[in-house]
Amino acid sequence: MRLEIEDSTTLTFDDGSPVRSASAIAPFGDGWLVVQDDATHAAWWRPDSITPVRVVDPIDGLEVFSEAAGTKHLKPDFEAACALAGGQVLLLGSGSSPNRMRASLVGPSGYTVADLRPVYLAVAAALGITEEQLNLEGACLVGDRLRWFQRGNLTVGAPTASADVDAAALLAAVRGEAPADLVRVGEVRVYDLGDVDGVAFAVTDAVTLPDGRVLVSAAAEDTPNAVDDGPVLASGLALLDGGFVEIPGAEKVEGLTIREVTDDGVRLHAVVDADDHEAPSRRLALRLILR
Numbered sequence: 001m002r003l004e005i006e007d008s009t010t011l012t013f014d015d016g017s018p019v020r021s022a023s024a025i026a027p028f029g030d031g032w033l034v035v036q037d038d039a040t041h042a043a044w045w046r047p048d049s050i051t052p053v054r055v056v057d058p059i060d061g062l063e064v065f066s067e068a069a070g071t072k073h074l075k076p077d078f079e080a081a082c083a084l085a086g087g088q089v090l091l092l093g094s095g096s097s098p099n100r101m102r103a104s105l106v107g108p109s110g111y112t113v114a115d116l117r118p119v120y121l122a123v124a125a126a127l128g129i130t131e132e133q134l135n136l137e138g139a140c141l142v143g144d145r146l147r148w149f150q151r152g153n154l155t156v157g158a159p160t161a162s163a164d165v166d167a168a169a170l171l172a173a174v175r176g177e178a179p180a181d182l183v184r185v186g187e188v189r190v191y192d193l194g195d196v197d198g199v200a201f202a203v204t205d206a207v208t209l210p211d212g213r214v215l216v217s218a219a220a221e222d223t224p225n226a227v228d229d230g231p232v233l234a235s236g237l238a239l240l241d242g243g244f245v246e247i248p249g250a251e252k253v254e255g256l257t258i259r260e261v262t263d264d265g266v267r268l269h270a271v272v273d274a275d276d277h278e279a280p281s282r283r284l285a286l287r288l289i290l291r
Contacts, residue, residue: 003237003245007285011043013050018280019043022271024081024205024255026089029108033089034271035255038075039064055091055104056113066277076102080139080205081255082146090174095120095134103174114174118181123148123163126185133158138205140214145186146170147214149203153223160202161190191240196220196233205256209266214240217253217270237288265290
């Protein structure tokens with residue numbers, strides 16, 4: 001594999017405020033939905049504008065959350081975004097605390113939020129980890145399954161892994177058409193993506209390529225748990241059936257989506273979280289050559 005960075009763009013809303021803590025990106029309408037993990041709104045990035053899109057109601061009357069304000073524990077922490085047929089996008093919380101075990105189904109006419117705690121606990125059980133170790137940061141659709149990725153942390157005994165969930169059952173639970181405890185968790189996979197100075201690369205997002213293979217973004221972040229940030233030593237892209245390429249600079253790529261399929265690979269949008277409450281996130285235009 002070979003990687004090229006074609007462009008880098010700072011993301012700010014039309015009013016000049018920063019798009020903060022970008023954690024996922026997915027096609028949406030005539031543009032892209034950039035998820036902020038510390039806010040009740042995502043950013044709808046279109047060719048000539050970036051506007052807010054509400055994805056969850058205010059939490060304790062607040063719209064944004066930060067460690068500096070003492071409100072980080074309240075944030076929805078949506079970390080994965082999957083585009084669905086019909087123009088909707090499914091957002092999934094990280095599960096790293098009980099209030100982060102929610103999903104939001106966002107469409108042109110609004111959003112639906114659902115508590116999926118039974119599903120998150122079932123995923124943790126399937127992965128063989130405790131509820132406190134859970135940190136689901138990426139997801140992609142593979143056939144009729146949602147492949148949900150645990151961002152591992154070997155410091156606390158949680159490997160990088162994925163669990164397959166019945167996508168139709170999950171969506172039925174989000175829409176309130178069936179109980180969440182009926183969603184079944186299927187095959188589990190464990191991954192070794194290598195390490196940097198003993199800090200393992202862990203999955204931050206995933207996309208399914210046209211040929212069915214799964215491409216993930218990964219970061220080697222030195223953090224003691226599933227909640228706190230730490231220094232990022234390196235990041236990269238990995239094909240899960242083999243192949244890894246590092247992204248130049250210690251960029252904390254948190255979200256990944258395909259923008260174009262080419263003869264020799266794919267072009268991607270990646271969003272970078274600066275881990276700084278005041279700093280705007282960035283979008284990288286990447287070209288990945290697979291052959």
